[in-house]
Amino acid sequence: MLKLENVSFSYADSDEGVGLRNISITIPQGQVVLLCGESGCGKTTLTRLINGLIPHFFEGSLTGKVTVCGKDVAGSQLYELSPLVGSVFQNPKSQFYTVDTDSEIVFGCENIGMPKEQIQKNLDETINNLNLYRLLNRSLFELSGGEKQKIACASVSALHPKIFVMDEPSSNLDYKGIRELMNVIAGWKRDGCTVIIAEHRLEWLKTLADRVIYMSDGQISSDMSMGEFEGKTEEELHAMGLRTEPHFSPVSKSWENNEDKFIFRNITFSYKKSRDRKALDIDTLKLPSGSVVGIVGENGAGKSTFAGCLCGLEKHMGGNILYKGNNLASKDRIKLCYMVMQNVNYQLFTESVLDELMLSMEKSKLDETEKRAKAEEILNKLDLLGYKDRHPMSLSGGQKQRVSIACALASDKEILVYDEPTSGLDYRHMIDFAALIKDMQQIGKTQLIITHDPEIICQCCDNLMFFENGKVLWHKAADADAVAMMHNFFAL
Numbered sequence: 037m038l039k040l041e042n043v044s045f046s047y048a049d050s051d052e053g054v055g056l057r058n059i060s061i062t063i064p065q066g067q068v069v070l071l072c073g074e075s076g077c078g079k080t081t082l083t084r085l086i087n088g089l090i091p092h093f094f095e096g097s098l099t100g101k102v103t104v105c106g107k108d109v110a111g112s113q114l115y116e117l118s119p120l121v122g123s124v125f126q127n128p129k130s131q132f133y134t135v136d137t138d139s140e141i142v143f144g145c146e147n148i149g150m151p152k153e154q155i156q157k158n159l160d161e162t163i164n165n166l167n168l169y170r171l172l173n174r175s176l177f178e179l180s181g182g183e184k185q186k187i188a189c190a191s192v193s194a195l196h197p198k199i200f201v202m203d204e205p206s207s208n209l210d211y212k213g214i215r216e217l218m219n220v221i222a223g224w225k226r227d228g229c230t231v232i233i234a235e236h237r238l239e240w241l242k243t244l245a246d247r248v249i250y251m252s253d254g255q256i257s258s259d260m261s262m263g264e265f266e267g268k269t270e271e272e273l274h275a276m277g278l279r280t281e282p283h284f285s286p287v288s289k290s291w292e293n294n295e296d297k298f299i300f301r302n303i304t305f306s307y308k309k310s311r312d313r314k315a316l317d318i319d320t321l322k323l324p325s326g327s328v329v330g331i332v333g334e335n336g337a338g339k340s341t342f343a344g345c346l347c348g349l350e351k352h353m354g355g356n357i358l359y360k361g362n363n364l365a366s367k368d369r370i371k372l373c374y375m376v377m378q379n380v381n382y383q384l385f386t387e388s389v390l391d392e393l394m395l396s397m398e399k400s401k402l403d404e405t406e407k408r409a410k411a412e413e414i415l416n417k418l419d420l421l422g423y424k425d426r427h428p429m430s431l432s433g434g435q436k437q438r439v440s441i442a443c444a445l446a447s448d449k450e451i452l453v454y455d456e457p458t459s460g461l462d463y464r465h466m467i468d469f470a471a472l473i474k475d476m477q478q479i480g481k482t483q484l485i486i487t488h489d490p491e492i493i494c495q496c497c498d499n500l501m502f503f504e505n506g507k508v509l510w511h512k513a514a515d516a517d518a519v520a521m522m523h524n525f526f527a528l
Contacts, residue, residue, distance in 0.1 A: 037065040037230050038086065038199060043100035045081065045090060049430075055096070056081050057254045063232070063247075065198075068225055070241050070262075071234040073251035074277035074462045075434040079234040080126075082251070083201045085109065086232060088117040105198055119148055122197035126204040126433045126460065128188035129176075129379065137174045137187050144195045155194075162194045165223060167216055170336075178307055182208040182335030182488070189220065200224060202233045204433070206240060207459035208378065210334045210488045211526050214240050218528070236462050237489070239281050240528055242266060250276065279463045282490040282526070284519045287498045298323040298346075298451075298482070303355035305345055315341045317506045318355070323484075323499070325359075328477055330493040330514075331486045332525060333503030339486045340378060342503065343453045346484070347373040374449035378456045378486075380440040381429070389415065389431075389439050390424040396443040414442045418468055434460030438469070445472055452476060455486045470495035490526040 039062045046055035056078050063069055071079045084090040091098050092114050102109040105120045122144075125131050134140045141162060145155045163169060168190055171183055179187065185208045192200065200221075206214050221244055224231055235241060248265040250258040270280045300321040306314050316338050323329060331339050345353040348369035357364045364372065374396070377383055386392050393411035400407060415421045418438045423431060428439055437460045444452050458466050466489075473483060473496045485492060493500070500518045501511040502525070512518050 037067075037105060038063040038232075039101075039103045040085065041101045041103075043085065043098070043102060045085065045098045046096050048095040048097070055254050056085070059100070059256060061249065061256065061259065063230055065230055066225065066228045067247060068221065068231045068241075068245045069233070070238065070245040070248045070265075071232060071251065072236070072238060072248060072278055073257075075236075075460070075465060076432060077251040078254040079251055080203055080432065081254070083123070083203055083232065083234055086199070087121045087123045087201050088112065088114050089123075115148075118144070118197075119195060120197055121199045121201060122192035122195055124185075124188050124192055124200070124202045124205050126207060127379065127381070128184040128208075131188055131191070132176055132184075135176055137168075137171050137176060137179070140176060140187055141168075141190045141194050144191055148195070158194045158196065162190050166190050166193065166220055180208075180336045180340060182210055182213050185209055186213060186216075186335075189217065193220065193224075198229055200229060200231045202231070202235075204235060204460060205233065206235065206237050208335075208456055208488070210332075211528060212334050215528060218244060236279055236460070238279055250278075274463055277462050277464050279466070279491060282494045284490070284494055284523050286516045286519050287514045297325065297359075299356075299358040301356045301358070303345065303353065303357070305341055305350055305353045314506050316345060316353075318342075318508055321508050321511060323482070323501075323511075325482045326477065326480055327482060327499045328473055328497050329482075329484045329499040329501055330497035331484055331501045331503065332488070332493070332522070333509075337503040338506040339503050340455055341506070343375060343455055343484065343486055346451070347375045347453055349375070372449060373451040373453060374444045374447040375453040376437075376440045376444050376455060376457055378459075380436045383440060383443070384428040384436065387427060388425050389420060389428055389442075392428055392439055392443050393446045396447040400448060411442075411446055414445050414472075417472055418442050419465060432460070434462070434465065437461060438465060441469060441472075445476060450480075450482065452481055452483045453486070454484070456488065457485060458487065458489045458492045466492060467495070490522065493522065 040059050043059040044057050071082060073079055084094055085102050088109050091110055132140055133143050142155050142159050145158055166186060205217060209217060218240060221231055245262050248260050248262055249256055273280050300318055303316055303318040304314055305316040333339055344350045348366035351366055384392060386395055390411055394407055397407045412421060415424055420438055420442060428436060441457055470492060476483060485497060498514050500514050500522060502509045
C-alpha cells in the first residue's frame with residue numbers, strides 16, 4: 037500500500053523545515069500509524085512525501101523511492117495522487133477553497149468530476165459519519181477553529197481515499213470532537229483504509245493506532261507496536277519529548293478576597309450574519325486579577341468570542357466590563373490586553389522573529405538595548421533564540437505559536453489572553469510555556485488560557501471557567517469540585 041525505500045530529502049530552502057535521512061518503511065493496507073516526536077523532528081516532511089507535496093510543491097533534493105498504491109509519487113502528478121491520498125493539515129484554513137461548509141465538503145468530489153448522484157451520496161454519508169448537522173449551511177468565516185477542523189476532515193472523507201494523512205488533527209478539537217474523530221478513524225480502519233497521523237496529543241490514539249513511529253532529527257528512531265509503546269513509563273515518554281496522560285489536582289491558592297476583579301455585566305454579542313443567535317450572553321461574571329484562568333467548553337461555545345470582546349476586538353459588544361471601578365471602553369481594553377490568536381498567522385507582521393518581539397514592545401519605556409536584551413531572554417526561554425533572524429512565516433506551526441506567545445510576554449500588557457496556545461507544542465515546549473505563565477503571574481499579570489488541552493490546565497491554571505452556548509455555565513477556583521468536573525469533561 038505504502039512504501040518508502042532509502043528515502044532522504046533536504047529542502048531547497050532551508051527555512052521550510054527539517055529534512056529526512058535514510059527513511060525505509062512499509063505500511064500495509066488498513067494500518068493506523070502514529071507519527072510522533074518533538075517539534076521539528078521531521079513528521080510533517082514525512083507526511084509531505086506520502087501525499088506528494090514533496091517533490092511536486094516543496095522543492096529540494098530527493099533520493100530513494102516513495103510508492104503509494106503502486107504509484108511512484110515522484111513520477112505521478114498531484115491530480116493522480118489526490119483521489120488516493122487525502123490530507124488534513126495542521127491549519128484547516130490553508131486547505132479551504134470555498135466560503136460555506138456545504139460547498140467545502142463536496143469541493144474535492146466536484147473537482148475530480150464525480151457524478152452528481154455519487155457526490156450527494158458521499159455528502160450524506162460524510163455528514164452522518166462525522167455528525168455535522170449543526171455545521172451545515174454555515175459560513176466558514178464564522179466557525180471556531182475546531183469546527184473548521186471538522187469541515188477539513190469532512191472534505192477529505194467525502195472523497196473516500198484509500199490513505200488518510202493527518203497533521204495534528206486534534207489540535208483544535210474539544211474532547212467531544214476528539215471522540216467523534218476517533219469514531220471516524222475507526223470507521224476508516226474498518227473500511228480497510230490506511231491512516232497516518234502526526235500528533236503531539238497521544239492519549240486518544242492508544243485504542244486506534246496499530247503502530248508508533250518515533251522520529252528524531254529527520255530519522256526514525258523507533259518503530260514499535262502500540263503495545264510496546266504503552267509499556268513505556270511516563271518518565272521514558274517525557275525523556276522522548278512526548279506528552280502523557282494529564283494528572284488533575286486541586287490548587288491551594290484562593291482568590292476569593294481579591295478586590296481588583298474584572299466585572300462583566302450584561303455582556304451580549306452576535307455576529308452580523310447570525311443576529312438571531314447570541315454568540316455571547318453573560319449576565320454577571322467576576323474574574324480575579326493576578327490569576328491564571330483556564331477557559332474550557334466545546335467548540336463553538338463562545339470562548340474565542342469572549343476573548344475578542346474582553347480584548348476590545350469586537351466593537352459591537354453589548355454590556356459593560358469594569359476593572360478597579362472603571363468602566364472600560366473597547367479602546368481601553370485594547371491598551372490593557374494582549375491576545376495570542378488561535379491562528380497566529382494573523383498577527384505576524386515583520387521580517388524577523390526578533391523584530392516581532394521588538395514591535396510588541398514599541399511603547400515600552402525601555403531603550404533599544406534593553407528591549408533587545410529582554411526579547412532575546414524571552415526567545416531563549418521558549419527555545420527560539422536560534423531563530424531570531426528567521427522570517428516568522430518560514431517557521432513551523434509550533435514555532436510560530438511560540439513566537440506569538442513570546443510577543444505576548446514581551447508586550448508588558450496587564451492582561452494576557454492565549455487562544456489554544458499549546459496546540460502545536462510538544463511536551464518540552466509546553467512545560468517551558470507553563471513556566472513562563474507562572475513567571476508572568478509572579479509579577480501580577482492576569483492570564484486567560486482558552487484550551488482543549490488538559491495538560492496545560494494541570495500545569496498552571498488556578499481558576500477554571502466553563503462555557504456552553506455562549507454562556508458561562510460555571511466559574512470557580514480550581515478546587516476539588518472543579519477538578520472533578522474537568523476530569524469528567526476531558527474523559528474520552
